[in-house]
Amino acid sequence: xxxxxFVTPLRAMFAQRHDAAPxxxxxxxVSLILLALSLMAIGLVIVTSASMPVASRLFDNPFHFAxxxxxxxxxxxxxxxxxxxIPMQWxxxxxxxxxxxxxxxxxxxxxxxxxxxxxxxxxxxxxITIQAAEPAKLFFFCYLAGYLVRRYEEVTENIKGFxxxxxxxxxxxxxxxxxxxxxxxxxxxxxxxxxxxxxxAKLWQFFGLAFxxxxxxxxxxxxxxxxxxxxxxxLDPWADPFGSGYQLTQSLMAYGRGDLFGQGLGNSLxxxxxxxxxxxxxxxxxxxxxxxxxxxxxxxxxxxxxxLKAMKMGSKALQNERPFDAYLAYxxxxxxxxxxxxxxxxxxxxxxxKGLTFPLLSYGGSSLIIMAAAVGxxxxxxxxxxxxxxQAINRGGKAKPNREKSKSKAKTTSSxxxxxxxxxxxxxxxxxxxxxxxxxxxxxxxxHDDSASYADNHQGKTANKRSRRTAANEQExxxxx
Numbered sequence: 001x002x003x004x005x006f007v008t009p010l011r012a013m014f015a016q017r018h019d020a021a022p023x024x025x026x027x028x029x030v031s032l033i034l035l036a037l038s039l040m041a042i043g044l045v046i047v048t049s050a051s052m053p054v055a056s057r058l059f060d061n062p063f064h065f066a067x068x069x070x071x072x073x074x075x076x077x078x079x080x081x082x083x084x085x086i087p088m089q090w091x092x093x094x095x096x097x098x099x100x101x102x103x104x105x106x107x108x109x110x111x112x113x114x115x116x117x118x119x120x121x122x123x124x125x126x127x128i129t130i131q132a133a134e135p136a137k138l139f140f141f142c143y144l145a146g147y148l149v150r151r152y153e154e155v156t157e158n159i160k161g162f163x164x165x166x167x168x169x170x171x172x173x174x175x176x177x178x179x180x181x182x183x184x185x186x187x188x189x190x191x192x193x194x195x196x197x198x199x200x201a202k203l204w205q206f207f208g209l210a211f212x213x214x215x216x217x218x219x220x221x222x223x224x225x226x227x228x229x230x231x232x233x234x235l236d237p238w239a240d241p242f243g244s245g246y247q248l249t250q251s252l253m254a255y256g257r258g259d260l261f262g263q264g265l266g267n268s269l270x271x272x273x274x275x276x277x278x279x280x281x282x283x284x285x286x287x288x289x290x291x292x293x294x295x296x297x298x299x300x301x302x303x304x305x306x307x308l309k310a311m312k313m314g315s316k317a318l319q320n321e322r323p324f325d326a327y328l329a330y331x332x333x334x335x336x337x338x339x340x341x342x343x344x345x346x347x348x349x350x351x352x353x354k355g356l357t358f359p360l361l362s363y364g365g366s367s368l369i370i371m372a373a374a375v376g377x378x379x380x381x382x383x384x385x386x387x388x389x390x391q392a393i394n395r396g397g398k399a400k401p402n403r404e405k406s407k408s409k410a411k412t413t414s415s416x417x418x419x420x421x422x423x424x425x426x427x428x429x430x431x432x433x434x435x436x437x438x439x440x441x442x443x444x445x446x447x448h449d450d451s452a453s454y455a456d457n458h459q460g461k462t463a464n465k466r467s468r469r470t471a472a473n474e475q476e477x478x479x480x481x
Contacts, residue, residue, distance in 0.1 A: 029382045035305045036360060036375045040073055043361035050271045050286040051279035065279055065363060072365040079369050080376035088384055092324045095146035102139035105132035106175035121179050131366035133176060133184045138370055140172055145327035148199045156200045182220060183354040187339055189213045194334040195327060234352040250275040251347045254285040262292030279363045281355045285347045307337045313382055325381045332374045
């Protein structure tokens, strides 16, 4: 008898009852994209509101900066979409060339750059103005992630491997300080320290680098007079409210007027050219005045969501044995969080005044485009990990060569469990088959026994009849005699 007729229905019944329906897996993280787009949308509204007075005075068009910011947003979204199409393998193999490109941009700024307010930070290419420090940051983080992958053992085991990326950082820092741009140097330093710590650098190396970096920043502040004025005005801005402390005192007034829910969108007084750079570095002060503490908390929660997703992607990439993707995601998360902290801290009087934009929110083409490209990188990292998982499922759960040992153990356990279930189903099927065969054999035996007993009975009856007939014949013969 064919046993497959019993095995297949039993397996189908078991699968129908106990197997869960396959979950729908999206190829990208929708929530990350929504968080970034929400920040961009809020930024467009606040930049429009904060820039109208100064745009009316300078260009006789209150929407001049709003239109330019809309164009920057379009370019930023386009850049993010373009970055999402580039495989991470390209970034892994090209990070050294990107580093050289970043150095070339910083050198070009010093040679042919445009000076604004005493700082030479912009490259003018026709109608396009590029702040070279923004792409240089991203390219440096790509190089640092690639270096940590190539020289991981050297970084974690000896001081030489730990010091090599710092030499490259010092070259970047020197070129940035020549502009001058201390804020970008501080952001890059903190991101580098955090990334080396996450990569497994020894604690004494971590604290030594942090102490040396802090001492160097302190020396640079004391070396320049205008930086010292910023520190003194930060410590007591009301000592000179119409001089060195003017910008900070006006910003603090904006925060104070905002209260819990703000004065209402468009009702800011500080944007009426009381607060300088209201639509760029001090955009959070105008947002606090118009939308209040609730608005500030909402924006910070959106940025926190992006940072947490970046750090979670880094952790997941490490588990999937994709270290370059992990370190790059970590660096983007640290970069966004620290720059946000500096921007908000400077406008709220928590940190010394420093010209750093709020990621994805402030007015500024280069910063907005590069930040959007960084978000596109995060989406690409997450996309490749999701596609990798789907391909593994489609191949029948075969372990990939670059998967983690724990995942291979989990797959082995899962396959062993499936084999056990299959064995149980086979045993049940064969038991049913054996039981039916035994029943058939029993019925055959029973039928055979019935036929045998019937034959015996028939033979006995025939013998009895014959004996009766013999006795009757003998009796007849006796009577005749």
